[in-house]
Structures are given as C-alpha cells and as structure tokens.
Amino acid sequence: MxxxxxxxxxxxxxxxxxxxxxxxxxxxxxxxxxxxxxxxxxxxxxxxxxxSHMGEVLVKGKDAEKFVNYLLTNDVKTLKNGDVIYSFMCYPNGGVVDDLLAYKFSEDYYYLVVNASNKEKDFKWMLDNKGNFEITIEDISDSxxxxxxxxxxxxxxxxxxxxxxxxxxxxxxxxxxxxxxxxxxxxxxxxxxxxxxxxxxxxxxxxxxxxxxxxxxxxxxxxxxxxxxxxxxxxxxATLPLYGNEMDETITPLEMGFGFFVKLNKENFIGKNVLIKQKENGVTRKLVGYELIDRGIGRHGYIVIKDNEEIGHVTTGYMSPTLNKTIGFALIDAKYAALGTEIFIKVRNKELKAMVVNKKFYSKKTQK
CATH class of the missing domain: 3.30.1360.120 (Probable tRNA modification gtpase trme; domain 1)
Known part of the structure; x- marks a missing residue:
C-alpha cells in the first residue's frame, strides 16, 4: 500500500x-x-x-449562498444559521457529481462536506462553475x-x-x-x-x-x-446511498428515488432543465429494494433478469445483520419496479429468485 x-x-x-x-x-x-x-x-x-478522509470545502463571500444554491439540487435558502442540509451536486445531464452535506454559518459562509473518493473532482467542479459569483472557494480537507x-x-x-x-x-x-x-x-x-x-x-x-x-x-x-x-x-x-453504487455520473437523483432532495421549483441550478423533463416524462429506470428468495447474495454489478432479459443491475447487496435477510438495491427498468414483482439476480451461473420490496429496510430507534 x-x-x-x-x-x-x-x-x-x-x-x-x-x-x-x-x-x-x-x-x-x-x-x-x-x-x-x-x-x-x-x-x-x-x-x-x-x-478524517472525508473532504471539506469552504465557500465564503457576498454570493456564497447564491453559488451553493446554484451548485446543489436542494434549496439552501430554507436553512437557518447552524443548519445542515443533504443534497446532490449534478452535472448538466442530471447525473450526480457527488452527494454532500452543506453547513450554513451565514449567507456568506458555507461549509461543504464531500465524499473522500470525489474530493479533488468536486473541488475542481466548484472552481469550474465559479463564474462571476463573488466568492472564494477553499479546500481545507488536509487541515x-x-x-x-x-x-x-x-x-x-x-x-x-x-x-x-x-x-x-x-x-x-x-x-x-x-x-x-x-x-x-x-x-x-x-x-x-x-x-x-x-x-x-x-x-x-x-x-x-x-x-x-x-x-x-x-x-x-x-x-x-x-x-x-x-x-x-x-x-x-438505513437506505442511505453510496456514490459509485446507487449514484454516479449516469444516474440521476430522480432515478434513485431521492426526488425529495431536488427542489425543481427553486431558481436555476446545474442539471435543473434535464431533471424537470425527467420528472414530467417519468423515469425509465428506478432504484428498488429487493429480497432474495433463493439462497445466495447479490453483489454490486450483478445482473438483474426478468423474462430472460437483462433489466438492470444490483447496486448494493448484503445479508442484513439486523434483519437476517438477504436484501439489496437494484437499478432496473421502471416497468418492473412495482412492489411484489418477481425478478432474478444472476449470481455466477445461477439465476436466483428475488422479490421487489420497499427499500426502506430499517428505521432508527432514536428519533431526534
């Protein structure tokens, strides 16, 4: 190493x-x-x-809030000082650059926490889209x-x-x-x-x-x-997505079923036009939860089959330690996304029977 x-x-x-x-x-x-x-x-x-491997970026200046709101799908103008918001940062095609947390200190001071594997890419994306916003952007990850x-x-x-x-x-x-x-x-x-x-x-x-x-x-x-x-x-x-599994530059937040974090009625943000059209026309594929009926485990990248045709792939799969069930997420053709639909996961040379279930597998005991 x-x-x-x-x-x-x-x-x-x-x-x-x-x-x-x-x-x-x-x-x-x-x-x-x-x-x-x-x-x-x-x-x-x-x-x-x-x-400590996560990335942290400071956005400061007169236009800090305007810039962060242009960068993110969620609406940071709803925040009070001391609030945090979860959001996606999208490409113009609606695909995801990263998911992140935005901390609001004030209208002219935001703190963005990004994924470790994406921090250099994310920082460059922010700089590339700085435009005429009156801000400074600083990567403070190493400190x-x-x-x-x-x-x-x-x-x-x-x-x-x-x-x-x-x-x-x-x-x-x-x-x-x-x-x-x-x-x-x-x-x-x-x-x-x-x-x-x-x-x-x-x-x-x-x-x-x-x-x-x-x-x-x-x-x-x-x-x-x-x-x-x-x-x-x-x-x-807990149905919390991971970049590179449930999302990437080819998968939109709406296909993931995370439209709650995409505020299409706010002012312009990167990817808005494509996401509006996708919302109006309906997504052609959806992230679903599944439970394996046959014995085995579906892993990231395994093919999902229905009627002898490939309809998608597994994004994450595990034997759930809490539920003691073999469950997973899969991104599949939307027409097969209804709860209770029988699908098959190709594990090595076998097709294992599975059922589409609610992807909210677990709810925490402690609500705050």
Whole structure:
C-alpha cells in the first residue's frame, strides 16, 4: 500500500486490532473485531468511526449562498444559521457529481462536506462553475480531522466530555467552537448509519486525544471503534446511498428515488432543465429494494433478469445483520419496479429468485 495517504489516527488502528485496506487513496480499517459485531455495536450501543478522509470545502463571500444554491439540487435558502442540509451536486445531464452535506454559518459562509473518493473532482467542479459569483472557494480537507460517534448511546457518552447540552443540537444542526477535552471542535448531528449520533470536526493534531477519550468515556456503555465494513452495512440498511453504487455520473437523483432532495421549483441550478423533463416524462429506470428468495447474495454489478432479459443491475447487496435477510438495491427498468414483482439476480451461473420490496429496510430507534 505504497503512496497511500493516512489519517492522524493511523497508529490507533493497529492498537485496536484494525485490519487495514486501501479506500479512496487512504489506508483505512475495514474492521476491528468483525463486521457483524461492529454492526450490532452501533445498532445497540454506539460505535466510533474515523472519517478524517472525508473532504471539506469552504465557500465564503457576498454570493456564497447564491453559488451553493446554484451548485446543489436542494434549496439552501430554507436553512437557518447552524443548519445542515443533504443534497446532490449534478452535472448538466442530471447525473450526480457527488452527494454532500452543506453547513450554513451565514449567507456568506458555507461549509461543504464531500465524499473522500470525489474530493479533488468536486473541488475542481466548484472552481469550474465559479463564474462571476463573488466568492472564494477553499479546500481545507488536509487541515480537518473528523470522528463520527453513532448509536443509541452516543449522546450519553459524548455528554460526559462537554459542558454543552447536546440536546440543544437537533437533527441536521451543528454548533461550532465547542470544548471537548479542552479541544475546540465543531459538532453536528447528521449521521450515515440510521442511528442517532454526532460528527466531531477537529484539528488533526487534536483528534488522537479525542478518539482515546471518547473510547474511554464509552467503555462501560460498550463503545468500540468501527471500520468501513460495518459503515457500509449500516448505511445500506438505513437506505442511505453510496456514490459509485446507487449514484454516479449516469444516474440521476430522480432515478434513485431521492426526488425529495431536488427542489425543481427553486431558481436555476446545474442539471435543473434535464431533471424537470425527467420528472414530467417519468423515469425509465428506478432504484428498488429487493429480497432474495433463493439462497445466495447479490453483489454490486450483478445482473438483474426478468423474462430472460437483462433489466438492470444490483447496486448494493448484503445479508442484513439486523434483519437476517438477504436484501439489496437494484437499478432496473421502471416497468418492473412495482412492489411484489418477481425478478432474478444472476449470481455466477445461477439465476436466483428475488422479490421487489420497499427499500426502506430499517428505521432508527432514536428519533431526534
């Protein structure tokens, strides 16, 4: 794994038994004690993730809000200071550049959090579309480390380390300049697991202390470090998409069934005209959930068949640790997307029977 980047927590992985893999150009832990165990830890207690590989971009200036609203499909003008919004960033053809979170400090100050594998591409896309907007765009990814504490015990554990009443941070809100273990951090409440939890943005030189102190504070509550493997199974059960699986430059948010995050009635944004036409004409393919009836697992890229014809492909597939069912997402011809439709997943040389089901597989126990 030569020439790969590392986060400030690289040394902590091995201390906790982490198995290291390459991901998005980084050395990151795929698991510590095992994916199933870590999945259950987050669902039942709380788990700590190193997500320092994510990208962070500052947009500042007189036209910051106008620019961000032009860039994104969602409407950031609905935000108050201290709010966070989830959105897609699209190409003119409606395909997805990336999905991201936008943090509003003020009308002239936004903080965008993008996927690790896309951060260079995303930053270039922002610069290429700056136009005449009066703004500055700064990639600060290398000066930010990020932890995510996720699970029903997350607030109880983190509350031990800060004077801030964490109940004051609502879902998709944040507070900046907060003291944790004598370190100044930004804390938000969004999450990528389907559970309640917090993101902690800190200086790289502070994050090792924070990692250790959170694990120590959560020892009696069963808090443990969590790797990429469980991160993927958790997000999948909670119907949270992954770039490169459920979305890419060829798949639109409407085909994914995420039209809620596309505000076609707001002022112009990149991809709007194509998405309006797609909404009016109806999508020709849809992202669906499926449950395998036959024994086996459909993986990303496996072909979906109906009446001996290829109708799409699997985007994500797993044996769900929480539901104990073999389920997945598939992007298929829209005419076969009705709930209860029988389809087949081609696994090696076999066609395994499956049924289209609601893709909202899991709802979190803790609502905020």
């Amino acid at each position: 030569d020439n790969l980047k590392v986060t400030p927590l690289r040394g902590e992985y091995e201390k906790n038994g982490g198995k290291i893999v390459e991901f998005a150009g980084y050395e990151l832990p795929t698991q510590f004690k095992g994916i199933l165990h870590e999945h259950e830890t987050v669902r039942e207690r709380a788990g700590l993730f190193d997500v 930010v480390a990020q932890l995510a504490l996720q699970g029903p015990k997350a607030q109880e554990v983190l509350q031990k380390l800060t004077q801030l009443n964490l109940s004051e941070i609502g879902f998709f809100q944040f507070k900046d300049d907060i003291d944790i273990c004598n370190k100044k951090v930004l804390i938000s409440r969004t999450g990528y697991t389907g559970e309640d939890g917090f993101e902690i943005y800190a200086k790289p030189e502070d994050v090792v202390v924070l990692w250790r102190e959170i694990l120590k504070a959560g020892e009696n509550e069963g808090v443990e470090p969590i790797g990429l493997g469980a991160r993927d199974t958790l997000r999948f059960e």
